[in-house]
Amino acid sequence: MTRTRFLSLLGSYGVVVALLLLILFGWLRYDYFLGFFNITSVLRYNSMFALVALGMCFVIMTGGIDLSVGSTAALGSVVAALFSPQGTWIGLGAGVGAGLCVGLVNAMLVTRLRIMPFIATLATMLAASGTALLLADNQSVSVSYDSGFTTIGQENFLGFPIPAWIALAAYIAGWVVLNFTSTGRGVLAVGGNEDATRMMGLPVGRIKFLVYLASGGLAGLAGVILASQFGAGQPIEGVGWELFAIAAVVVGGTLLTGGVGSVGATLAGVLLLGILFNVLNFENGKGWISLSAYWQSVIRGLFLLIVVILQAKLSSRGNAAARDH
Amino acid sequence: MDTDNLLSMTGIDKRFAGIPALSAAAFTVARGEVHALIGQNGAGKSTLIKVLTGYHKRDTGDVTFDGKPFEVSSPQQAQANGISTIYQEINLVPYRSLTENICLGREKRRFGLLDWASMHREAEGLLQRFNIRVDVRRPLMEFNTATQQMVAIARAIGFSAKLVIMDEPTSSLDEREVGVLFNVIRQLKQEGVSVVFVSHKLDELYAVCDRVTIMRDGKTVKTARMDKIEKIDLVSSMLGRSIEKAEGHATAFTARDEKNIGKILLSADNLAVGQIVQDVSFNIRSGEIAGFAGLLGAGRTETARLVFGIDRLKAGAMTYGGKTFEPRRPSDAIAAGLGFCTEDRKSEGIVPDMSVAENMMLALMPKLAKSGVIDEKAQREIVEHFIRKLGIKCSGPDQKVRELSGGNQQKVLLGRWLAMNPRLLILDEPTRGIDVGAKGEIQSLIKSLADQGLAVLMISSELEEVIEGADRVFVLRDGISVAEFDRAAATEDALMGAMAHGNAPVVEEAQI
Numbered sequence: 001m002t003r004t005r006f007l008s009l010l011g012s013y014g015v016v017v018a019l020l021l022l023i024l025f026g027w028l029r030y031d032y033f034l035g036f037f038n039i040t041s042v043l044r045y046n047s048m049f050a051l052v053a054l055g056m057c058f059v060i061m062t063g064g065i066d067l068s069v070g071s072t073a074a075l076g077s078v079v080a081a082l083f084s085p086q087g088t089w090i091g092l093g094a095g096v097g098a099g100l101c102v103g104l105v106n107a108m109l110v111t112r113l114r115i116m117p118f119i120a121t122l123a124t125m126l127a128a129s130g131t132a133l134l135l136a137d138n139q140s141v142s143v144s145y146d147s148g149f150t151t152i153g154q155e156n157f158l159g160f161p162i163p164a165w166i167a168l169a170a171y172i173a174g175w176v177v178l179n180f181t182s183t184g185r186g187v188l189a190v191g192g193n194e195d196a197t198r199m200m201g202l203p204v205g206r207i208k209f210l211v212y213l214a215s216g217g218l219a220g221l222a223g224v225i226l227a228s229q230f231g232a233g234q235p236i237e238g239v240g241w242e243l244f245a246i247a248a249v250v251v252g253g254t255l256l257t258g259g260v261g262s263v264g265a266t267l268a269g270v271l272l273l274g275i276l277f278n279v280l281n282f283e284n285g286k287g288w289i290s291l292s293a294y295w296q297s298v299i300r301g302l303f304l305l306i307v308v309i310l311q312a313k314l315s316s317r318g319n320a321a322a323r324d325h
Numbered sequence: 326m327d328t329d330n331l332l333s334m335t336g337i338d339k340r341f342a343g344i345p346a347l348s349a350a351a352f353t354v355a356r357g358e359v360h361a362l363i364g365q366n367g368a369g370k371s372t373l374i375k376v377l378t379g380y381h382k383r384d385t386g387d388v389t390f391d392g393k394p395f396e397v398s399s400p401q402q403a404q405a406n407g408i409s410t411i412y413q414e415i416n417l418v419p420y421r422s423l424t425e426n427i428c429l430g431r432e433k434r435r436f437g438l439l440d441w442a443s444m445h446r447e448a449e450g451l452l453q454r455f456n457i458r459v460d461v462r463r464p465l466m467e468f469n470t471a472t473q474q475m476v477a478i479a480r481a482i483g484f485s486a487k488l489v490i491m492d493e494p495t496s497s498l499d500e501r502e503v504g505v506l507f508n509v510i511r512q513l514k515q516e517g518v519s520v521v522f523v524s525h526k527l528d529e530l531y532a533v534c535d536r537v538t539i540m541r542d543g544k545t546v547k548t549a550r551m552d553k554i555e556k557i558d559l560v561s562s563m564l565g566r567s568i569e570k571a572e573g574h575a576t577a578f579t580a581r582d583e584k585n586i587g588k589i590l591l592s593a594d595n596l597a598v599g600q601i602v603q604d605v606s607f608n609i610r611s612g613e614i615a616g617f618a619g620l621l622g623a624g625r626t627e628t629a630r631l632v633f634g635i636d637r638l639k640a641g642a643m644t645y646g647g648k649t650f651e652p653r654r655p656s657d658a659i660a661a662g663l664g665f666c667t668e669d670r671k672s673e674g675i676v677p678d679m680s681v682a683e684n685m686m687l688a689l690m691p692k693l694a695k696s697g698v699i700d701e702k703a704q705r706e707i708v709e710h711f712i713r714k715l716g717i718k719c720s721g722p723d724q725k726v727r728e729l730s731g732g733n734q735q736k737v738l739l740g741r742w743l744a745m746n747p748r749l750l751i752l753d754e755p756t757r758g759i760d761v762g763a764k765g766e767i768q769s770l771i772k773s774l775a776d777q778g779l780a781v782l783m784i785s786s787e788l789e790e791v792i793e794g795a796d797r798v799f800v801l802r803d804g805i806s807v808a809e810f811d812r813a814a815a816t817e818d819a820l821m822g823a824m825a826h827g828n829a830p831v832v833e834e835a836q837i
Contacts, residue, residue: 179439180439180441182432185421185425185429185432185439186429188425189425192418192420192421196417196418197418198401199400199412199416200404200416201399201400201402201405202429
């Protein structure tokens with residue numbers, strides 16, 4: 001029994017174990033790895049991905065997918081930059097609003113017109129990207145430094161980067177919604193068996209609508225942080241973010257088919273992938289070997305695969321052991 | 326209107342694409358009554374239930390529930406208004422906990438957030454009423470089917486339903502679990518809850534139901550008290566036969582020449598797998614048409630699946646051509662010379678968007694390919710041969726199967742298996758959903774194939790098809806082969822008697 005419990009715990013928290021091992025490795029091998037500067041810069045940079053991955057996590061738990069998050073973040077950053085002269089909050093609201101608009105379109109396409117999420121969000125991904133380029137006139141849009149808009153991305157609060165606080169707040173909210181609201185449980189039920197959930201009398205359409213809307217809004221928020229952090233709206237940023245987010249969600253043990261998922265494990269997945277990137281940079285800095293960006297990609301891909309395979313093995317062993325009892 | 330009635334449905338019509346599924350159906354359920362709803366496949370039971378629960382919108386007719394007109398447009402509305410349904414395939418969410426499966430849709434809240442502690446308590450309490458003590462925090466999929474079934478019922482009761490509809494709730498339960506379920510039903514009844522009980526197992530109806538309504542061809546043909554109706558009447562009402570009815574010639578099967586029938590090819594002894602097939606024995610000789618008769622859920626298709634290696638045997642043994650036969654997968658059975666035309670042409674048979682030729686060659690492909698390359702010319706010849714031989718009406722081998730009629734689709738499937746040159750062909754409902762003319766053609770085709778030495782195992786729900794077509798008929802009842810009749814002995818009376826009572830004499834059982 002204890003072994004069963006241990007295996008199934010390891011299966012569900014495998015990502016946390018991998019994360020801790022990676023941090024241990026970095027701490028032992030590199031001098032400034034756990035230094036304040038490195039920690040805050042990792043958190044500052046990865047909080048954008050964390051927000052996008054949180055939205056993706058909810059979408060995937062319903063059995064859907066949102067490919068548009070990267071372009072939506074780019075669009076959000078451009079819109080936020082354009083509105084930033086009006087003030088921090090207006091810039092923030094505009095960026096998030098742009099994201100919500102894309103999310104709204106996704107939600108309508110998926111729930112009302114019943115278009116497959118993959119296709120619907122692929123279309124909005126292209127459209128959002130095009131809109132961002134149009135609005136930005138195909139170049140970076142500098143934000144207003146006078147209005148204080150850059151505070152969001154660049155300043156600290158209680159010693160930690162504001163983006164990290166925003167992401168943390170979003171994850172706590174996400175955790176509460178998932179575990180302690182009927183909509184949250186409905187998200188998992190829809191992903192687990194949509195027909196049964198409909199038969200059970202849950203508002204399937206509304207639940208799916210909300211997750212796409214939330215995903216768009218969170219991507220818009222990530223775009224705001226992007227613009228604020230780098231001082232400019234970036235219409236060509238965000239390429240591949242959706243894949244990063246999907247990878248982080250999957251590494252966190254959320255089933256791509258829906259029905260099983262965790263907010264906390266998704267956060268661990270984001271940190272795992274972000275810190276892996278960080279570790280590779282440190283490795284390059286040591287000068288032993290020089291890994292090109294291409295090699296880094298290959299290594300990240302392999303690492304991702306290893307974690308997922310390990311998790312599958314562990315959870316199937318855990319399940320098999322559980323069945324014996 | 327009778328005030329004792331909880332539910333009253335009258336004059337219900339429902340058409341799908343112009344084809345009537347229900348016509349003037351009427352159904353009443355009294356308060357605190359357990360009411361059986363029975364009928365053959367396609368009789369309209371499911372449609373009636375789905376109309377009641379708002380899944381389908383009725384075309385005409387009135388529904389009164391609890392004294393008020395009942396208008397709902399979705400199962401959730403029906404549920405909110407006191408009608409809960411437990412579907413045949415358990416409609417729950419496997420990954421989620423028992424508590425969630427029981428409480429989803431009416432969660433308990435504290436300070437606006439879910440109150441897990443009290444939800445777990447409620448789920449535990451509901452399950453304890455059925456003497457089930459389990460950890461309600463574990464995901465549903467870790468539990469056996471019976472517990473899952475109980476969870477579905479607990480969910481229905483939790484919604485304080487006045488009427489609980491159970492669609493074949495016992496099909497996946499063992500005897501002890503059925504006993505528990507029946508206690509639950511009796512308990513519900515005592516509390517004044519009405520139950521609609523859909524089942525094909527006649528004994529169960531007598532054990533737990535007060536009244537029965539029998540459906541046939543979208544009509545409710547008979548309603549009676551269980552203690553006033555005999556099994557044989559149930560069966561004959563379902564099948565639409567009066568027992569005295571003289572035997573006519575209703576199919577295209579004609580007399581067969583005994584000398585075409587050879588030695589025993591396949592013999593199966595005491596086959597069993599789970600609840601649905603418990604003890605089935607039969608044998609087939611080459612050149613013989615053996616028929617499987619039985620009510621829905623008697624285990625006919627499941628037995629065929631065992632023979633074809635789709636499911637693995639739990640117990641029993643088979644011999645084929647004198648040797649032990651243990652097919653582990655369909656390809657083993659195919660290699661041994663078996664073919665299987667499934668009941669569900671659409672989902673298990675044809676590939677609608679592929680051509681006649683491609684569909685026919687699917688199973689033969691491995692044999693026809695030379696190091697992975699398909700011999701086009703050989704393929705063409707075979708396809709054209711079977712189009713001629715089976716009389717398939719199509720514009721040519723390249724026409725999409727989707728565009729053919731049901732009868733011609735069936736012939737393409739027959740062609741698929743005949744191209745393999747089989748020794749034994751299993752036909753599951755070979756003429757279902759096929760128009761009368763094509764039906765006759767398929768039947769004469771089956772006969773002429775048997776005349777050429779092919780052994781045929783024919784499963785059919787149409788009595789006259791097995792009576793007139795089969796050289797021997799095996800009757801299955803609740804997963805047990807209860808009787809065997811040769812051509813002379815296979816009369817409608819004999820078959821219906823065996824379906825209703827098993828091999829026990831009719832008189833003895835009727836007195837119980």
